Amino acid sequence: MERAFSIFVISLSRRSPGEGGRIRVSFFVISAFACPAVVPRLRDEGGCFVICFPFCASCVTFPFMRRAIYPGSFDPITNGHLDVIERARKLFDEVVVAVAHNDEKQPLFSLKDRLDLLRETAGKIDNVRIAEFEGLLVEFARKEEAGAVIRGLRAVSDFEFEFQMALMNRKLDASVETIFLMPKEEYTYLSSRIVKEIARLGGDVSAFVPVLVARALAIKLKKNISTK
Numbered sequence: 001m002e003r004a005f006s007i008f009v010i011s012l013s014r015r016s017p018g019e020g021g022r023i024r025v026s027f028f029v030i031s032a033f034a035c036p037a038v039v040p041r042l043r044d045e046g047g048c049f050v051i052c053f054p055f056c057a058s059c060v061t062f063p064f065m066r067r068a069i070y071p072g073s074f075d076p077i078t079n080g081h082l083d084v085i086e087r088a089r090k091l092f093d094e095v096v097v098a099v100a101h102n103d104e105k106q107p108l109f110s111l112k113d114r115l116d117l118l119r120e121t122a123g124k125i126d127n128v129r130i131a132e133f134e135g136l137l138v139e140f141a142r143k144e145e146a147g148a149v150i151r152g153l154r155a156v157s158d159f160e161f162e163f164q165m166a167l168m169n170r171k172l173d174a175s176v177e178t179i180f181l182m183p184k185e186e187y188t189y190l191s192s193r194i195v196k197e198i199a200r201l202g203g204d205v206s207a208f209v210p211v212l213v214a215r216a217l218a219i220k221l222k223k224n225i226s227t228k
């Protein structure tokens with residue numbers, strides 16, 4: 001009985017990781033034939049003939065993953081953040097929502113709590129990954145092989161700080177591009193700071209944050225009040 005099989009050895013090479021380059025795939029085909037069809041003499045002897053012809057069959061290119069970092073304090077995540085994440089994931093293969101170890105800001109929620117809330121909300125969205133980072137944002141982007149940083153731009157008042165940060169990041173690493181995305185109009189006045197203030201003063205924040213976050217805010221603020 002004639003048998004034939006092939007082994008494909010695939011070699012991968014990548015260029016411009018941050019830019020979402022392409023993967024080059026070379027096929028080296030090693031074909032092994034059981035003897036009957038190949039050499040009549042060997043067939044008569046019942047032997048086997050193995051023919052190996054390693055060759056680079058072709059070089060095929062596949063698109064390489066485009067990844068963006070969406071950094072922030074996320075203290076806590078709001079519906080405005082979620083809106084930006086939804087927009088970003090339509091533009092990129094993967095969005096890494098990265099929480100900065102930003103203790104100078106004296107966050108209400110600990111890093112662990114912020115990460116947990118993100119995992120339970122944004123982390124459930126396809127192509128979204130939750131991470132944390134310490135140090136420079138551009139270093140983290142490089143480590144993650146991300147070519148872009150996403151920032152939400154709500155109003156002109158955001159612009160000055162965002163502009164400064166984007167240009168500084170470009171100076172630090174010109175290969176990382178900052179992309180500004182505008183959230184839905186109804187979220188343009190929304191910020192984590194204002195949500196915390198409303199919650200602290202006993203207002204209803206359920207329209208501004210996921211249910212889980214509203215609950216976490218209530219628990220956190222009650223605890224904070226009782227420890228004062």
Ligand code: PNS
Nearest residue numbers: 071072073074100135136137138165168
């Ligand atoms: O949600 P925030 O607080 O506006 O996020 C600010 C953040 C975390 C994106 C920014 O402080 C940051 O990138 N920190 C990392 C340190 C860094 O790279 N600094 C230089 C940027 S100018």
